[in-house]
Amino acid sequence: MLLSAFFSGSETALMSLNRYQLRHKARQGHRGAKLAERLLARPDRLIGLILLGNNLANFSAASLVAVIAFKIGGQPAVALGTLILTLAVLIFAEAAPKTLAALYPERLAFPAALIYYPLLKIMYPIVWLINAASNGVLFLFGVRNKGSDLHSLTREELRTVVHEAGTRISSRYRQMLLSILDLEKVTVDDVMVPHNEIVGIDLDSSDDAIEMTIAKSQHTRLPVYRDNIDQIMGILHLRHLANLVPTEFDRESLLSLLTEPYFVPEGTPLSIQLVQFQRRHQRIAMVVDEYGDIQGIVTLEDILEEIVGEFSTDPADGENDVVKDIAGTFLVDAGANIRDLNRSQGWELPTDGPKTLNGLIVELLETIPQPTECLKINGYPIEIVESDDNRIRSVRIGQRLHSGTKTN
CATH class of the missing domain: 3.30.465.10 (Uridine Diphospho-n-acetylenolpyruvylglucosamine Reductase; domain 3)
Structure with a gap:
């Protein structure tokens, strides 16, 4: 009975283990977790070993009860003994240990793995024959053994994992993780400054108007254009103006400080645009449509704020x-x-x-x-x-x- 309870409970415990927590513990060097991970790499062999031991224990108990009952009371006693054994097995060797294992899988699975791993080595020939036979039957029904590699989680599954982390992750960090997962669903169109709200320097304006735009600007980078934003000449970093002597400021010197504008197509996911900003060492991009017309401006700050929330003063917030x-x-x-x-x-x-x-x-x-x-x-x-x-x-x-x- 104890052997049957051990095999039943350990089977449920091993199969109930969280595979990602198991991998984490194994990488930390936990011996029981390492062995459990190796055993679960081939679940057909593990199940074959457990069923071999469990059935051997149950059938041995049934045969022993039948022999003893027959000697004591003949055929009626055998029937009664079978009924009592069935109830005892269901309660003490199935329901109770499996429930316990489902509630505390790691406490039972890791010690059991220390026993199963060497036992599998000893019983391997018999287990191999059992697996060959069972896999052959499954093959006839069109079931193929494709291995038990840990499948990658989808975005929605990852969201569920983050939500279920509960108090293990603070609400702030949890929201940041969820925002990162949502970057693929958000495009530059969703966070850009639209065409009609772009603040820039119009070279067709007067010198006083240009100087006023620079003086009142709350941005560190401004697009420079002629007549309208679609005729953009480049991007001016206001920090570069500090190197100019005020008396030397003119349109030619202003043009010499411009950097090439960086264009991105509308509809680009933020996850891709973030990588592009990193690769190109850029912080600002002009969003254009299929005809090349500028639809707005997106910055690295806009993308980061999608992840961490508002972390700086945005002029538009006023x-x-x-x-x-x-x-x-x-x-x-x-x-x-x-x-x-x-x-x-x-x-x-x-x-x-x-x-x-x-x-x-x-x-x-x-x-x-x-x-x-x-x-x-x-x-x-x-x-x-x-x-x-x-x-x-x-x-x-x-x-x-x-x-x-x-x-x-």
């Missing part, structure tokens, strides 16, 4: 995109980025389409709505507060009611 209004509603700038709104307010507005609230509403209504018009997006009641001929300027958003898409 503009209050969201103002709490009466009765728990919010007055929102329709030009605000949807992902930023979701992150700052905890909302769940759709992010798989337009990037701004204005674009999302116009796409759903297929027209520019008039003030006082109402709609509902993903359960959020939205009222148009201000609009003009070409865009929505501000809206009022209420508390989420229930799932929905659009109602006029």
Whole structure:
């Protein structure tokens, strides 16, 4: 009975081990974990060994009970003995040890591995024959043994692992890990400064206007262009201006300080763009569409803030995109980025389409709505507060009611 309980419990314990925790302990030098990892590398052999021992113990016990019962009370005693043995095996050799093993797999698996590993060496010929026969039967049913290598986790599986880490990882670090996993789903379009908000130096402007732009700039790098941003000449690092004597400042000296602009196609995932910034030793890039027109600017800081959150003062933060209004509603700038709104307010507005609230509403209504018009997006009641001929300027958003898409 004890042997049967050992084989049943250790089987459950070994098969219940977390393979990633097992690998971690094995790399740390834990002897039991090392042996368990070797045994689980060929689970067919391990199972064959355990079943051989378990069945040998159970059948031996059954034969012994039958012989003793027959000598004591004949055929009726054999039937009674079989019933009692069955109940005893189910309780003491199956249910109880397997439950214990499922609750504390490492406590049972690692000591058991110390026994199974040398036992497998001794019993290898018999185990090999059993495995050959069982694998042959599986082969007839189309099952192939492809090994038991540890499969790579998908992104969603990794997210689940991070979530289940609980208190082992602080909430801040857990959010950073989740943000890293989400980089592949976020593109440069989602974090770039849009075309109409780019601050730069127009060489067609007057000298006073150029000097004023430089003096008031809250950025360390500015695009330099003629007439419009699509005619970009290069990128100016304001630090380089410190080397110029104020009396020597002119357009020619300014042009000599420019570096070549770096262009990236729209739709580039942030995970790829982060690597490109690192390889090219760049910190700023111009996002262009398929026609070569500049759609916006993305910086290394924008990508890092997707991972760690806001860590520096952004000039755009001075503009209050969201103002709490009466009765728990919010007055929102329709030009605000949807992902930023979701992150700052905890909302769940759709992010798989337009990037701004204005674009999302116009796409759903297929027209520019008039003030006082109402709609509902993903359960959020939205009222148009201000609009003009070409865009929505501000809206009022209420508390989420229930799932929905659009109602006029």
